[in-house]
Structures are given as C-alpha cells and as structure tokens.
Amino acid sequence: KAGVTQTPRYLIKTRGQQVTLSCSPISGHRSVSWYQQTPGQGLQFLFEYFSETQRNKGNFPGRFSGRQFSNSRSEMNVSTLELGDSALYLCASSLYGETGELFFGEGSRLTVL
Amino acid sequence: QQPVQSPQAVILREGEDAVINCSSSKALYSVHWYRQKHGEAPVFLMILLKGGEQKGHEKISASFNEKKQQSSLYLTASQLSYSGTYFCGTERIDTGNQFYFGTGTSLTVIP
Numbered sequence: 001k002a003g004v005t006q007t008p009r010y011l012i013k014t015r016g017q018q019v020t021l022s023c024s025p026i027s028g029h030r031s032v033s034w035y036q037q038t039p040g041q042g043l044q045f046l047f048e049y050f051s052e053t054q055r056n057k058g059n060f061p062g063r064f065s066g067r068q069f070s071n072s073r074s075e076m077n078v079s080t081l082e083l084g085d086s087a088l089y090l091c092a093s094s095l096y097g098e099t100g101e102l103f104f105g106e107g108s109r110l111t112v113l
Numbered sequence: 114q115q116p117v118q119s120p121q122a123v124i125l126r127e128g129e130d131a132v133i134n135c136s137s138s139k140a141l142y143s144v145h146w147y148r149q150k151h152g153e154a155p156v157f158l159m160i161l162l163k164g165g166e167q168k169g170h171e172k173i174s175a176s177f178n179e180k181k182q183q184s185s186l187y188l189t190a191s192q193l194s195y196s197g198t199y200f201c202g203t204e205r206i207d208t209g210n211q212f213y214f215g216t217g218t219s220l221t222v223i224p
Binding site for chain 2: 044
C-alpha cells in the first residue's frame with residue numbers, strides 16, 4: 001500500500017512569508033503527527049491530530065498551526081517565517097496514535113532566506 | 114524533556130556489536146526505536162511497552178527498564194546496512210500522545 005506522502009518536498013521562502021505543507025497518511029490511518037528536524041536537535045514534536053482533532057501540541061510558537069481533514073490528510077502552516085524555521089518537516093501516520101508504529105514520510109525541506 | 118541518548122556517535126567494523134541507550138527523566142508508557150538513513154524517512158525498528166510487551170523486527174533486540182526509565186537497543190553482528198542515525202522516541206505517561214525523540218545516535222559500520 002502507498003506510504004505517507006508529503007508535498008512539497010523542497011521549498012525556499014523568504015523571511016516574513018508563510019508556508020503550507022501537506023501530508024497524506026497511509027490509507028486507514030487516523031492519526032497524523034508532525035515533527036521538525038534540525039541538525040543537533042533531532043525530531044521535535046509539533047502536534048498530533050486524530051479524527052480532525054488536535055490531541056497534543058509541542059512547545060512551538062503560535063506561528064505554527066495545523067489541521068486535519070475528514071479524509072485524514074493533514075496540513076501544517078507556518079506564518080511569518082523566520083530564518084530559524086529552516087528545517088526538515090516530517091509527518092508520520094499511525095492507526096490510532098497510541099503506542100502504535102509511526103510511518104514517516106520523506107519530509108518537506110524548508111529553507112528560509 | 115527530550116530523552117537522552119548515548120553515545121552520540123559510534124563507528125563499528127562489520128561483525129561488531131553495539132549498544133545504544135536512551136534515558137528519560139519522566140515515567141514512560143512506551144519507547145520506540147527508529148533508524149534514519151541519510152536523506153530518507155525514519156523507519157520503525159521496535160516498540161517496548163510498559164509491562165514488558167515488545168513489537169518489532171526479529172533481528173533487532175532491545176530492553177526497557179521501567180524502574181530506571183531506560184531503554185537499550187542491541188545491534189549484534191553489525192552489517193553495512195545498519196549504518197544510519199538511531200532515534201529513540203518516548204511516550205510519557207503524563208503527556209499521552211506526544212512523542213519526545215532523542216537527538217539521535219549516528220552509527221557507521223565500516224568494512
């Protein structure tokens with residue numbers, strides 16, 4: 001079956017702009033979580049959605065937001081981009097999100113100039 | 114809040130063994146292990162649950178010490194394909210569906 005798909009794979013933005021990233025989970029998976037990956041920091045949890053509800057949110061400023069649609073697809077948005085937002089953004093899906101194996105997408109690499 | 118992984122990096126020759134450790138200061142419900150190769154998505158290796166249940170690949174072994182909130186991943190008879198960055202991810206009892214990942218352990222296997 002198809003894996004987790006993230007789009008776009010690469011993007012370049014300038015400071016102050018906003019960006020929307022998309023994640024299509026594995027068919028049947030209802031939980032989608034987002035992570036920011038930077039060198040030296042590992043994977044930092046952004047938020048987790050289950051059946052269109054945000055169940056948990058990490059320690060990121062309000063500029064980072066997300067949502068999940070009825071078909072389980074998810075988007076995350078970053079407004080007023082800063083240089084420090086440059087990172088690989090990973091999305092992961094799982095059946096229920098609790099103690100379940102995470103299936104990661106290949107990520108969206110954001111560069112902020 | 115992130116679990117602490119050690120060592121940060123290790124270089125092995127094919128056939129050698131390695132142990133990667135993950136330690137949390139909070140009570141855990143589960144520990145996950147993932148491997149990420151350069152430019153690729155992290156891939157699931159193992160889940161260890163509070164209470165002793167484990168789920169994962171046959172060739173990978175790990176332990177979870179609930180008293181110490183520590184987990185160890187054991188890589189035996191390493192192969193070149195084992196190279197990558199290993200992450201532990203923890204689910205804390207107090208925060209539920211939020212994963213805290215360690216900063217990773219870079220493993221390089223050389224011929």
